[in-house]
Amino acid sequence: MREVFRHALPTELSDSEEAAIKSKLDRLEKIISEIKAGKGNRLKYVAGKLELRTREEEFINVDPIQAAGRLTLDARKALISYGDGYSVCDNCRKPFRLDKIKKPQLEEFHAELATFLGMDAARVVPGARRGFQAVVSSLVEKGDIVLLTAFSHYTEFLAVEASGGVVREVMGDEKNIITAEAIAERIEAIEREEGKRPALMIIDHIDYLFGNEHDVYGAGKVAAEYDVPFLYNGAYTVGTMPVDGKAIGADFVVGSGHKSMASCAPSGVLAVKDEWVDKIFRTTAIKGDLTMRSFGIKEVEMLGCTLMGAPVITMMASFPHVKERVKEWKNEVRRSNRFIELFLKVKGSKVLSEMPRKHTLTKVDTTASFDVIAKTHKKRGYFFTSELKKRGIIGIFEGATRDWKLNTYGLSDREIEYLGEAFIEIAEKYGIEVE
Amino acid sequence: MREVFRHALPTELSDSEEAAIKSKLDRLEKIISEIKAGKGNRLKYVAGKLELRTREEEFINVDPIQAAGRLTLDARKALISYGDGYSVCDNCRKPFRLDKIKKPQLEEFHAELATFLGMDAARVVPGARRGFQAVVSSLVEKGDIVLLTAFSHYTEFLAVEASGGVVREVMGDEKNIITAEAIAERIEAIEREEGKRPALMIIDHIDYLFGNEHDVYGAGKVAAEYDVPFLYNGAYTVGTMPVDGKAIGADFVVGSGHKSMASCAPSGVLAVKDEWVDKIFRTTAIKGDLTMRSFGIKEVEMLGCTLMGAPVITMMASFPHVKERVKEWKNEVRRSNRFIELFLKVKGSKVLSEMPRKHTLTKVDTTASFDVIAKTHKKRGYFFTSELKKRGIIGIFEGATRDWKLNTYGLSDREIEYLGEAFIEIAEKYGIEVE
Numbered sequence: 001m002r003e004v005f006r007h008a009l010p011t012e013l014s015d016s017e018e019a020a021i022k023s024k025l026d027r028l029e030k031i032i033s034e035i036k037a038g039k040g041n042r043l044k045y046v047a048g049k050l051e052l053r054t055r056e057e058e059f060i061n062v063d064p065i066q067a068a069g070r071l072t073l074d075a076r077k078a079l080i081s082y083g084d085g086y087s088v089c090d091n092c093r094k095p096f097r098l099d100k101i102k103k104p105q106l107e108e109f110h111a112e113l114a115t116f117l118g119m120d121a122a123r124v125v126p127g128a129r130r131g132f133q134a135v136v137s138s139l140v141e142k143g144d145i146v147l148l149t150a151f152s153h154y155t156e157f158l159a160v161e162a163s164g165g166v167v168r169e170v171m172g173d174e175k176n177i178i179t180a181e182a183i184a185e186r187i188e189a190i191e192r193e194e195g196k197r198p199a200l201m202i203i204d205h206i207d208y209l210f211g212n213e214h215d216v217y218g219a220g221k222v223a224a225e226y227d228v229p230f231l232y233n234g235a236y237t238v239g240t241m242p243v244d245g246k247a248i249g250a251d252f253v254v255g256s257g258h259k260s261m262a263s264c265a266p267s268g269v270l271a272v273k274d275e276w277v278d279k280i281f282r283t284t285a286i287k288g289d290l291t292m293r294s295f296g297i298k299e300v301e302m303l304g305c306t307l308m309g310a311p312v313i314t315m316m317a318s319f320p321h322v323k324e325r326v327k328e329w330k331n332e333v334r335r336s337n338r339f340i341e342l343f344l345k346v347k348g349s350k351v352l353s354e355m356p357r358k359h360t361l362t363k364v365d366t367t368a369s370f371d372v373i374a375k376t377h378k379k380r381g382y383f384f385t386s387e388l389k390k391r392g393i394i395g396i397f398e399g400a401t402r403d404w405k406l407n408t409y410g411l412s413d414r415e416i417e418y419l420g421e422a423f424i425e426i427a428e429k430y431g432i433e434v435e
Numbered sequence: 436m437r438e439v440f441r442h443a444l445p446t447e448l449s450d451s452e453e454a455a456i457k458s459k460l461d462r463l464e465k466i467i468s469e470i471k472a473g474k475g476n477r478l479k480y481v482a483g484k485l486e487l488r489t490r491e492e493e494f495i496n497v498d499p500i501q502a503a504g505r506l507t508l509d510a511r512k513a514l515i516s517y518g519d520g521y522s523v524c525d526n527c528r529k530p531f532r533l534d535k536i537k538k539p540q541l542e543e544f545h546a547e548l549a550t551f552l553g554m555d556a557a558r559v560v561p562g563a564r565r566g567f568q569a570v571v572s573s574l575v576e577k578g579d580i581v582l583l584t585a586f587s588h589y590t591e592f593l594a595v596e597a598s599g600g601v602v603r604e605v606m607g608d609e610k611n612i613i614t615a616e617a618i619a620e621r622i623e624a625i626e627r628e629e630g631k632r633p634a635l636m637i638i639d640h641i642d643y644l645f646g647n648e649h650d651v652y653g654a655g656k657v658a659a660e661y662d663v664p665f666l667y668n669g670a671y672t673v674g675t676m677p678v679d680g681k682a683i684g685a686d687f688v689v690g691s692g693h694k695s696m697a698s699c700a701p702s703g704v705l706a707v708k709d710e711w712v713d714k715i716f717r718t719t720a721i722k723g724d725l726t727m728r729s730f731g732i733k734e735v736e737m738l739g740c741t742l743m744g745a746p747v748i749t750m751m752a753s754f755p756h757v758k759e760r761v762k763e764w765k766n767e768v769r770r771s772n773r774f775i776e777l778f779l780k781v782k783g784s785k786v787l788s789e790m791p792r793k794h795t796l797t798k799v800d801t802t803a804s805f806d807v808i809a810k811t812h813k814k815r816g817y818f819f820t821s822e823l824k825k826r827g828i829i830g831i832f833e834g835a836t837r838d839w840k841l842n843t844y845g846l847s848d849r850e851i852e853y854l855g856e857a858f859i860e861i862a863e864k865y866g867i868e869v870e
């Protein structure tokens with residue numbers, strides 16, 4: 001029906017357009033009555049060869065990276081209205097920059113984002129990785145050292161590689177935790193051996209490998225003490241748990257929209273302290289050598305504007321819910337631990353992440369439980385994910401039965417019980433001992 | 436209703452969930468009967484404080500940058516299904532890269548994109564600007580010269596600025612056209628005066644200022660002759676008219692998804708010739724110094740994966756339509772010229788772009804027509820856009836009555852006539868002479 005209106009004259013619908021609307025309304029009524037009668041055919045393709053995606057509607061999805069990026073209802077509504085290309089640019093006025101647009105409320109949203117993260121200024125970026133890139137590109141010259149950790153995400157490495165920087169890692173302790181002491185020691189060792197300190201350190205609050213919590217507050221103190229700029233990677237925290245950048249002692253906070261803020265990919269946020277605004281969000285100084293053209297207040301690292309439609313509108317629509325949900329983090333952690341409690345009833349199953357869980361992302365090891373079955377099952381490891389799928393559970397890497405990850409973010413108590421019981425049920429079916 | 440299913444157990448709906456679905460279905464039936472009866476209230480907000488966006492349904496939108504970025508019906512459908520965060524990553528398998536995903540058909544789509552542009556390899560990027568950045572960052576060292584033109588888009592300047600390069604411009608001729616001769620002359624002058632050739636030249640096929648067509652085929656010959664790598668900027672052409680990169684002589688082709696490929700922002704494509712694949716799409720070589728971790732075939736300039744959801748799914752869903760619509764380019768140009776014919780009937784109105792029009796984006800000058808009225812009208816320049824809006828026409832910069840741009844892309848013959856007549860009607864209303 002929208003498509004009919006999109007091609008109609010603004011004055012009125014023609015007879016054939018009226019008829020098309022009528023026919024669509026009739027079809028919709030028919031669909032409703034079919035649903036009510038429990039009849040009707042399932043749609044296979046949503047458009048062309050693209051299959052309908054019903055992962056979130058039909059399954060409990062525990063995919064390690066997808067859980068907190070699911071759109072809220074409001075984000076899905078906003079997306080229907082604001083999907084078109086440059087949809088948020090309808091009222092772009094001087095000085096022509098995304099974060100200055102007043103309608104929809106992008107300017108206000110940017111200010112709120114900064115406040116939400118306890119920082120002074122914020123910009124939206126096409127994914128956390130583009131936030132790393134902006135900071136690294138601003139601070140790191142060829143040969144400069146960037147301090148990462150043994151658990152750093154690959155996109156941090158790539159940002160350093162793109163700038164010609166050199167990576168030095170901090171190792172975790174016996175529990176795979178990055179401590180403040182280890183960071184300080186490595187900085188001292190680097191200075192001793194290489195005659196200079198890192199130009200930047202990037203510490204992930206929660207790492208993607210184990211979902212362990214690292215000592216970012218301690219890192220903030222070390223950063224201040226050794227005068228090393230500190231980028232806090234909140235890809236797994238910004239949007240799921242409360243994050244106060246200044247309290248942490250971060251110079252930069254990066255978050256991911258599609259990982260943890262219930263937003264379309266690619267989206268993210270880069271927030272900085274006042275003292276860094278002029279460096280990271282520096283405006284263009286380049287000029288045409290003949291025309292002498294210059295380009296106002298466009299920011300070099302942002303390449304002007306960043307998310308001109310779907311991703312930023314979903315970030316905005318989800319934001320009021322995101323602000324509320326971070327207050328519920330304790331319950332998310334409680335439910336994560338409750339799931340693990342059920343999961344560990346299956347003998348031989350282990351947790352590789354720190355215990356008790358402080359996050360909803362967990363790495364487990366089922367080598368001594370489900371993998372034993374996989375060894376002789378005709379479907380091999382696929383028996384396991386197939387059994388889970390039969391029970392409406394999806395998101396665990398297909399065929400994995402040794403070590404694998406899952407994320408329980410957003411599941412209700414009822415879903416957590418169901419999920420935990422499913423593992424027990426499968427174990428019992430295959431004769432694995434259950435406690 | 437989807438939201439109910441999203442929180443339900445996979446087994447069955449509870450009584451309260453069944454009731455919620457039933458109540459939603461009843462509400463939907465009520466809405467349908469209201470529509471049929473011509474009653475009901477207009478929705479103001481789509482989510483929270485976000486106003487419903489109906490620009491495309493209620494108006495003829497001639498916004499210079501929005502026209503060819505409007506989603507197709509299939510793209511809007513795909514978006515409803517694939518809005519969630521990492522939606523296209525459900526079946527991401529080794530080697531874990533966006534362009535290798537088989538379901539949905541991202542691998543196939545990437546191959547088709549390259550073919551469509553007459554190039555060898557293609558990647559999707561978060562906007563054309565990120566395509567410029569990838570090429571510039573790969574080829575341009577500090578102090579290197581990049582050849583742009585007097586009409587180059589600011590994002591090209593910013594990409595050069597970010598890499599520490601230096602810009603040299605080619606000026607247009609008396610008709611504001613960049614000719615092959617002018618490009619060759621400037622390259623020679625640069626070599627003479629600065630002792631080196633440009634490391635890269637970027638030529639916009641159609642510029643954003645006038646919508647003029649520049650001699651990109653000639654530019655391709657010059658590029659080959661002087662051995663300067665040539666980036667063809669097709670932000671206004673890829674997705675609207677046929678583009679054959681190799682026939683043009685381009686080393687790199689960049690297009691914009693949200694500007695010309697009926698896709699969500701930020702999206703775009705970067706296509707390269709075989710000989711450039713190893714340079715532009717080079718895979719990571721960096722390693723953790725203690726863990727010795729390395730990161731497989733992730734591409735440095737892409738920072739791994741780029742568009743993991745909404746933008747790429749809309750590009751894919753629109754793509755079959757985009758492939759068809761570029762064949763209709765001649766008709767788009769014919770309609771653009773028909774509009775201009777009507778527009779010029781208003782005495783004093785002028786066209787600043789080249790004539791006859793070769794594109795649907797046009798810059799006009801109404802200083803001697805509508806601006807004369809604006810001078811004494813109590814609404815000033817807003818009288819003009821307000822009169823247009825009354826007639827259901829939107830997208831011309833609010834308040835502009837001197838020089839301004841519009842884009843007729845995608846309008847039907849009927850809409851073109853309506854649009855042209857509207858200008859005549861307004862002129863007549865205010866006593867401006869009409870031919």
